[in-house]
Amino acid sequence: xxxxxxxxxxxxxxxxxxxxxxxxxxxxxxxxxxxxxxxxxxxxxxxxxxxxxxxxxxxxxxxxxxxxxxxxxxxxxxxxxxxxxxxxxxxxxxxxxxxxxxxxxxxxxxxxxxxx
Amino acid sequence: xxxxxxxxxxxxxxxxxxxxxxxxxxxxxxxxxxxxxxxxxxxxxxxxxxxxxxxxxxxxxxxxxxxxxxxxxxxxxxxxxxxxxxxxxxxxxxxxxxxxxxxxxxxxxxxxxxxxxxxxxxxxxxxxxxxxxxxxxxxxxxxxxxxxxxxxxxxxxxxxxxxxxxxxxxxxxxxxxxxxxxxxxxxxxxxxxxxxxxxxxxxxxxxxxxxxxxxxxxxxxxxxxxxxxxxxxxxxxxxxxxxxxxxxxxxxxxxxxxxxxxxxxxxxxxxxxxxxxxxx
Numbered sequence: 001x002x003x004x005x006x007x008x009x010x011x012x013x014x015x016x017x018x019x020x021x022x023x024x025x026x027x028x029x030x031x032x033x034x035x036x037x038x039x040x041x042x043x044x045x046x047x048x049x050x051x052x053x054x055x056x057x058x059x060x061x062x063x064x065x066x067x068x069x070x071x072x073x074x075x076x077x078x079x080x081x082x083x084x085x086x087x088x089x090x091x092x093x094x095x096x097x098x099x100x101x102x103x104x105x106x107x108x109x110x111x112x113x114x115x116x
Numbered sequence: 117x118x119x120x121x122x123x124x125x126x127x128x129x130x131x132x133x134x135x136x137x138x139x140x141x142x143x144x145x146x147x148x149x150x151x152x153x154x155x156x157x158x159x160x161x162x163x164x165x166x167x168x169x170x171x172x173x174x175x176x177x178x179x180x181x182x183x184x185x186x187x188x189x190x191x192x193x194x195x196x197x198x199x200x201x202x203x204x205x206x207x208x209x210x211x212x213x214x215x216x217x218x219x220x221x222x223x224x225x226x227x228x229x230x231x232x233x234x235x236x237x238x239x240x241x242x243x244x245x246x247x248x249x250x251x252x253x254x255x256x257x258x259x260x261x262x263x264x265x266x267x268x269x270x271x272x273x274x275x276x277x278x279x280x281x282x283x284x285x286x287x288x289x290x291x292x293x294x295x296x297x298x299x300x301x302x303x304x305x306x307x308x309x310x311x312x313x314x315x316x317x318x319x320x321x322x323x324x325x326x327x328x329x330x331x332x333x334x335x336x337x338x339x340x341x342x343x344x345x346x347x348x349x350x351x352x353x354x355x356x357x358x359x360x361x362x363x364x365x366x367x368x369x370x371x372x373x374x375x376x377x378x379x380x381x382x383x384x385x386x387x388x389x390x391x392x393x394x395x396x
Contacts (some may be wrong), residue, residue, distance in 0.1 A: 001117065027117055030132075031323035034291040043293070043323045053325040068270075069368040076123060076289050077359035084357035085117040116325075 002026045003091040004083060006056055008112045010097045022047075022054065022113045023091070026083050034075050038107075039066045040072055042079055043095075052116045055096070058103065059110040071105050078103035122348075123289045124332050125365030125373075126345055127268050127342045128154025128170060129390025131305045131313070131335075134177065135240075140247025142258050143148065146236040147266070153333065153392025154268050158293055159231040161249060165224050170268045172229055174221040175308045177261030185243045187253045188212070191221040193309050213243070215256075220308045226253025238266060242268040253377065265308050269387070270370040277396060288332070289360045292352040294321040295335030296329060302333045307389055312338040318348070322395070331394050332362075337387025344386055346378035353381065364391040 007021040015021050030043045039059055041087055046052035053108045060075050061068040082103060085092040095102040095111055120153065132150035134372035135142040140179045149155060156170060173192055180268065190197055194205075197217060208214045224231055229240045230249045241250015242257040249255070258264070265307075296319040303315035318332040351361050365373040377385030 027119075027291075027293065029291055030294065030321060030325060031291070031321055032121075034286045034288070043325075046325055050323070051324065051325050051327065064368065066368065072122070072287070073365070076121075079123045080289065082232075082357040082359045083121075086118075 001071065002085060002087055004094050005091055005096070006094045006113045012098060016070050017114075019114050022056070022115070024054070026065060029083055032079060034063075036063050036074060039084045040075055046116050047073070054116055055114045057112045057114070058088075058109070059107040060105055061107065066070055075105040093106075117293075119281055119291045119293045120300055120354050120356050121289050121291055121360040122295070122351050122395065123269070123287065123360035123362045123365065124289045124391055125362070125367075126153055126391070126393070127364065127366045127372075127391045128152050128266070128267040129155070129268065129335050129392075131307070132264055132266075134174075134258035134260055134264060136260060137150070137242045137247075137257065138234060138239075138244050138257075138338060140244050141230075141239050141249050142242070143237055143376055144237045144264055144266075145379035148236050148356055149392070150394040152236070152266065153366065153394075154266070155234040156231040156266070159229070160173060160235040161227040161230065164226050165190055165228060166296075168365075170266055172223045172240070173265045173267060173308050174223060174240075174258065175263040175265065175306075176217055176219045176221075176257050178216040178217045178259045179214070180257065181210070183215045183243060184213045185228070185250070185252060185254045185256055187225045187257075188223075192220040204348065215262075218310070221256060223254075223256065225251070226252055228254040228256070233379070261307065263306065268366065271366050271368045274387060287365070287391065290320045290323075290328070290330075295348065295352065296320060298345045298348060303335065309346045311387060311389075313389065314338045314341060315385075316344050329396050330361075333390070334386070334388060335390030340377075340386045343377045347375055347380070347386065350378050350380055351375060354391045366390050366391075 044055040063072040196204040198212040241255040243255040301315040
């Protein structure tokens, strides 16, 4: 089993509270869905409540604009590739605001993790 | 464990019988996200239908003279002149404003129809210069043997096009491990090009973690259910892990992408005319 990590905090000292940093196994993904023209949600089975979901918000360029209309579709491919990654470390960082790591078609600003 | 992911774009589709006008307008049966995959934004008599991401098509089930607006001269499916007569393949030699069985009219006139704000009601005007919609140029007089199809043909027509907005064009990707099964559902309708249609509901574990499944509703050519489930099996075992496999997509330019049938040909082997998400 491989694991995924997200972090929406930009400074080390601010990490550690709820809704900031999250590690989850790749088989807990429930799905990926469009929310609006600039937001896609990656939904995983809830940590506190298995009958609920945790929400990872992936921000991207405007998919209603002609120049960037494929960005969300490509971002979904980015996410799937990362989730299914054969990382030898055993984990893959989806995005990390502290270290400026993100998916290729993602915008870090506004990308968040929220536990439900 | 790795698993293939399946991706669904949205194509709204509403196929409904014609309605006899009252006070020169005919309010079609109400549709919803669950039944049609779209809820159209407000359209008044000054909104040009050709600027929208969906179209309203009238299929003539009866032959009735003097019922079609003068704006409409050619058939949407085959491009032949309505006035082409038997030489064009129609049943009789008639004028362009005379409806003949099988003729398909794309209601592109600015005042041809109205839509409320995401209320699921489209009101079509007849070809009389009175009533809230329709004129001698833009209207069409329906009978109950006619069919009207509301068909989305490109993404992003309406502002706020996301899942919560309830108008047009969301998209979804699921791990194939979340696939719960495919259920054929009675549909018994005919597309405007004469193709008989079926409906299949694809069940997935809910993305919000609750016990109620997500359903991807597919409207497709009749008798394609066996091919559709073989396509799902092919995607589940395709061994593609670095991207989501597109089952169906409709982009901002109207370009459609298909997985294809069991061979994953990339063509519309299943005859998909509608694809959207609802819940059980």
